Amino acid sequence: MTPTPQPVIAITGASMGLGYALAKELLQLGISVSICARRTQQLKQALQSLAPLGNVVGFTGDVAAPYFRGHFVKQTLERFGRLDGIVNNASTLGDLPLPQLSNTSAANFRNVFEVNTFAPMMLIQEASPYLERQKKAIVLSLSSDAAVGGYPGWGVYGSSKAALDLLTKTWAAERPAGPVVFYSVDPSDMQTDMHEAASPGDEGLADPADVAKVISRLFHPLLDGSEFPYPSGSRMQVSGQNLVLKEER
Numbered sequence: 001m002t003p004t005p006q007p008v009i010a011i012t013g014a015s016m017g018l019g020y021a022l023a024k025e026l027l028q029l030g031i032s033v034s035i036c037a038r039r040t041q042q043l044k045q046a047l048q049s050l051a052p053l054g055n056v057v058g059f060t061g062d063v064a065a066p067y068f069r070g071h072f073v074k075q076t077l078e079r080f081g082r083l084d085g086i087v088n089n090a091s092t093l094g095d096l097p098l099p100q101l102s103n104t105s106a107a108n109f110r111n112v113f114e115v116n117t118f119a120p121m122m123l124i125q126e127a128s129p130y131l132e133r134q135k136k137a138i139v140l141s142l143s144s145d146a147a148v149g150g151y152p153g154w155g156v157y158g159s160s161k162a163a164l165d166l167l168t169k170t171w172a173a174e175r176p177a178g179p180v181v182f183y184s185v186d187p188s189d190m191q192t193d194m195h196e197a198a199s200p201g202d203e204g205l206a207d208p209a210d211v212a213k214v215i216s217r218l219f220h221p222l223l224d225g226s227e228f229p230y231p232s233g234s235r236m237q238v239s240g241q242n243l244v245l246k247e248e249r
Contacts, residue, residue, distance in 0.1 A: 003081030004055065007222040009138075010034040010076050010083060012063045012123070013090030015042040017192040018142065020050075021212035022087060026219060027054035034076040036090075038062050055080070063090050063119040073126045083130040084222055088120035088141040088164070091157075093198050098153035109156055116160035121167055128180070136221055137180040138228070141168050143235065145186050148246075154198075165235055172233030181232040183218060186246065187211045188238045206238070214238050 009026055013019045015037035023033045023046075032055035037043040040060045050056045057079045061068035076083055094112040095104065120141055131137035143165050146158030165184045172182040189195060191205040215238065221228050229243075230236065236243045 004032055006030055006032045006055065007084035007219070008032045008034065008076065008080040008082050009085040009087060009219065010036075010072065010127070011087040011089055012036055012072075012120075013038075014087075015039060015046040015058075017194065018187055018190060018208045018211060019087070019089040020046050021208040022089070022215060023050055023056065024053060024209075025212040025216040027056060029216060029219065030054065030223060031084075031219060032056070032080055034058070034072070034079065036061055036063065036068075036072050063123060064114045066122065069119065069123050069126050073123070073130070077130060082134070083127055084134050084136070085131070085138040085140065085219065086123060086127050088123065088139070090119070091116050091142065091161075091194070093194060094156050096197055098157070098198055100153055101155045104156055112156050112160045113163070116157070117163045117167070120164060124171065131180045132178055134179055136225075136228070138219065138222065139168070139171065139180060139182045140215070140218065141165075141182075141184045143184045143186045145189070145237070147186070169233040169235070172231075176232070181228045181230075183230065183232070184235045185215060185218075185243070186235070186237040187215065210241075211238050214241060214243055217243070 011019050011023050014023045014035035023035050026033050034057050036059045043058050043060055047058045059072055092115040095108045141164050144161045146154040147161035147165055168182050168184040189205050190208050235246045237246045
């Protein structure tokens with residue numbers, strides 16, 4: 001098929017929260033979007049809401065499953081004929097309430113790392129050959145302040161995100177001259193179902209729609225040909241209406 005003229009971004013875990021908000025923002029910019037989520041009904045509702053905004057397709061599945069990762073990339077390519085970016089947004093908190101390290105189980109560790117670290121790593125592998133065909137492409141992995149915080153109860157989740165940060169930086173170091181930039185972004189504490197599940201009743205949280213507007217700036221070079229605003233391998237944090245580099249820990 002003839003590739004669509006618009007850049008195409010694949011977003012995991014995009015039926016709600018930040019993934020959904022970012023899909024909406026990118027569609028409004030004129031970028032085509034492929035999304036996935038585990039829950040069929042939520043995905044259908046998201047697609048119904050997003051469809052009037054632009055070219056969007058969705059697939060039900062779990063990114064922790066090797067077959068689905070390949071299916072997601074293949075079906076996105078069959079629909080659009082190209083792939084310009086991956087957003088690793090799907091995450092799990094693991095056991096709730098969040099256990100301290102002294103009480104967590106090996107099964108919980110494995111599950112959290114499978115979804116938050118291993119799945120993004122392998123999805124990047126699946127997508128890399130197609131991303132590298134483009135003049136510009138982006139891999140964006142969503143991190144967390146828990147990756148650097150050492151907060152009680154957040155050790156399993158935070159360490160999975162810290163590992164994802166390091167893998168992102170290493171991908172950039174191993175592909176220094178290619179067309180793909182690799183970023184990780186801490187989106188800040190947001191008003192999402194995930195945050196409510198982990199820390200019920202918190203106030204003063206950011207709206208995912210506002211966070212998505214800030215993050216979407218990283219995708220502008222795909223549309224206007226400008227240079228990416230930060231070096232590949234950068235770790236950033238959303239702070240109000242700005243992205244702030246967080247290179248050192």
